[in-house]
Amino acid sequence: MTRWRATASLGRAALVATAAATFAVLLGDPVLVVLAGPLALCAALGFVHTTRSRPRLDVVLDHSVLHEGQGTTSRLQVTGADAVEHVARVSGRAAYLALHPADGVVGTLWDPQRGLDLELGPRRWGQYRPAEEKVALTAAWGGWRWGPVPLTATSLRVLPGRAPFDSRAEMPQPVGLVGAHRSRRTGTGSEFAGVRPFHVGDRLQRVSWRVSLRTGELHVVSTRSEEDSAVLLVVDALGDHGRSGGVDGEASSLDLAVRAAAAVARHVGRAGDRVGLRVLGPTAGVVGYGSGARHQQRVLTTLAGIRPGRAADDDADRIRLPVTPGTVVVVFSPMLDDRVSTMTATLTRRGLPTVVVDTLPGTAAEAGSDERGHPSIDALAWRMRLVERDLLLADVAAHGCPVVPWRGPGTLDRVLRGFSGSVRAPRAGAR
Incomplete structure (x- = not known):
């Protein structure tokens, strides 16, 4: 005790x-x-100055939810410390958590008004629990000491930072009722579709008097209705390839996937569309379609809880995606697992607009050598894995699913415009 x-x-x-x-x-x-x-x-x-008081110590974080690159303060709370003169605090080191002071050691004469604080700065998304620290109290004249007492702060949730992303392309198959995308069918809206002869039931405010006077027949202006779209984001967490250096360092495959998914979700939400999320991995998470700030927070929270690895029930035949007709599916994957390629091929055969964003970093493809300059065993194995990856990419492309590398703004523009063109193009069918 x-x-x-x-x-x-x-x-x-x-x-x-x-x-x-x-x-x-x-x-x-x-x-x-x-x-x-x-x-x-x-x-x-x-x-x-002998004392019989019983101090109570606690560590409290100012914020429990942060974004990558932000910081918070870990405050030491001491109650019943009337006889305390000096306080010393030593914190351990946790991965991707920067400390200030860097060594995590602070000590000062105790002042309840100022306290004794440590600054924390998470450098990567995820769920973190600050390292255990020890606190020691010393009475006046250094005669008596309380502790060191081990303490641990509450867990810290770090949401992924949103990578820069923007898109000017329209969604290919808007299916909602009200939105910002031009529909394939005419209706009440502001997008000009053409001028046609008047039919019973047309509104008089749509009458084009200039054309009607010139042709001698009553004509009206037709417009296209504006609808929202649904976007499903699929994050491949079956593995994490490459090195992660935090928000300011190198990005692994899972870093790219999580940050890109957060950026696309934000863009889709700002456009007024509905967005959903599915995570493939041991911590599989599903977020239904929705929009708004609260839904965006749910998506970011699910992304922050991702852990890489394989699950026993992640067979390709058991992967079921909540995809409704007309939904645009964006898969963020390094394409190193045949289950992901099988899933994308299935979605493409169902006629769903599907695009794969390649998140394998360039540094992950580098191979090492041994002391004699020959490729190491690990490097040879990785090269063979990359050859298998090329075959998976070729199989995905053969099914009509485009694969694009993540490059920030404009990554999906060309693909979405291609989907829109193929949807609007007339199709010939056998009768």
Whole structure:
């Protein structure tokens, strides 16, 4: 049980003062008393400030949810510390958590108004629990010490930073009721579709009097209705390839996938469209279609909880995606697993607009060599894996599913315009 204990300095001061007084009496030399006087005084003051209080310690974070690159403060709360004069705090190191001071060691004379704080800066998305730290309290004159007491702050959720992304292309198959995309059918809207003869039921405000006077027949202006679209984001978390250096360093395949998915979700949400999310991996998560700020927060929270790995029930035949007709499917994957290629081929055969965003970083394709300059065994295995990846990419492309690398703004523009052109083009069918 934690309790106040005498410090080593108090023990040494009391021992030396007692020994000096004893030898001074035995030897009849008062000089020893004079020399040991300061130590005796410190020991006496230490014993005078003996306390029986029971301090309570706690560590509280100012924020429990942050974005990559943001920071928060870890505050030490001490109650029942009337006799405390000095506080020392030492924090361990956790992955992707920067500390200030960098060594995680702080100590000062205790002031309840100022406290004793540590600054934390998460450098990567995910769920984190700050490293264990130890706190020691010292009474006046350094005579008594409480602790060190191990403490751990509450968990910290770091949402992925949104990579720069923008798209000027329209969604190919808007299926909702009200939105910002031009529909394939005419209706009430603001997008001009053409001028046609008047039919029973047309509104008089749509009459084009200029054309009607010129032709002698009543004509009306037809417009296209404006509808919203649904976008399903699929994140491949079956593995994480490459090195992750945090928000300011290199990005692994899962870093690219998570940040790109967050950027696309934000763009789709700002356009007024509905967005859904499906994660393939051990922490499989499904977020239904929706829009708005609260739904965006749900998507980011699910992305922050992703953990790479394989699940026992992630067979290609068991992967079921909540895809409705007309939904645009965007798959973020390094394309190193045949289950992902099988899934994308199935979606493409169903007639759904599907695009694969290649998230394999360029540094992950580099192969190492041994001391003699020959490729190492790991490098040879990785090269063979890349050959299999090329075959998977060729199979996906053969089914009509485009594969594009992630390059930020404009990544999906060309693909979406191609989908829109193929949808609007007339199709010939056998009767």
